[in-house]
Amino acid sequence: MLLPVCEPDLELSWVVWTPQSEYARSRYAPLQEPVGERLGTDAVAGAAGIFVPATAVDLDGNRIGQGGGYYDKFLAALSALPGDNGSHPVPTAGVVYADEVLPAGTIPVEVFDRKVGAALTPAGLVPTSAGR
Numbered sequence: 001m002l003l004p005v006c007e008p009d010l011e012l013s014w015v016v017w018t019p020q021s022e023y024a025r026s027r028y029a030p031l032q033e034p035v036g037e038r039l040g041t042d043a044v045a046g047a048a049g050i051f052v053p054a055t056a057v058d059l060d061g062n063r064i065g066q067g068g069g070y071y072d073k074f075l076a077a078l079s080a081l082p083g084d085n086g087s088h089p090v091p092t093a094g095v096v097y098a099d100e101v102l103p104a105g106t107i108p109v110e111v112f113d114r115k116v117g118a119a120l121t122p123a124g125l126v127p128t129s130a131g132r
Contacts, residue, residue, distance in 0.1 A: 002044060004070070005033045012074045013038035029068065041077045047090050050078075052116055054094030061115030061130025062107040063094040075114035093118040093125065101126050 002014040003021075006028040015021070015036040023032040044050065052071050054063040065071055075092065098121040117131025 002039070002047065003034045004074075005038055006031075006070060007038075010069045010073045012070050013040060014043050015039070029070075041074065042081060044078060045081050045090065049091045049093065051120060052092055052094050054096050054100070054116070054119075056100045056102055056107060057094040057096050057116060057119040057126075057128065058102040058106040059104040059126075059128050060107075061117060061128035062109050062113060063116055064107055069112065072112050072114045075116075076112070079114070091118070091131065092116040093120040095120045097121060098123050104129065 001017045003017045004012045005015055006026050007013050008028065015034040015038060017034050022035045024035050025031075026033045052063065052065075052075070054065055056064045078090075094116045096119050101119045101121060115130035116128065118128055119126040
């Protein structure tokens with residue numbers, strides 16, 4: 001399992017997590033992050049799936065995050081990896097509660113926003129039109 005680490009300029013790096021992993025306060029966000037060797041976006045390309053934090057996801061695949069832009073920038077970089085056809089090379093899901101899955105077209109979209117293929121709720125996976 002890989003966990004994110006906030007870097008300068010809204011970049012994310014990734015650290016391999018184990019039950020023995022230590023944590024430290026992020027220099028760039030108000031949270032604890034795993035300590036370890038930092039890996040680039042290409043390390044995530046082989047993942048079985050990517051869970052992205054969200055406060056809401058609509059059925060078009062648009063998500064509302066925390067407003068920092070880290071994950072939108074990461075998803076754009078992931079889509080740009082070699083051999084990709086413009087979609088994410090691995091499945092993506094925004095993690096929300098069931099009542100935070102909204103009708104299509106509900107969430108306003110900015111040019112930098114990136115879609116997720118599903119919403120992951122406690123009740124299960126809800127596909128979005130971006131994941132079909």
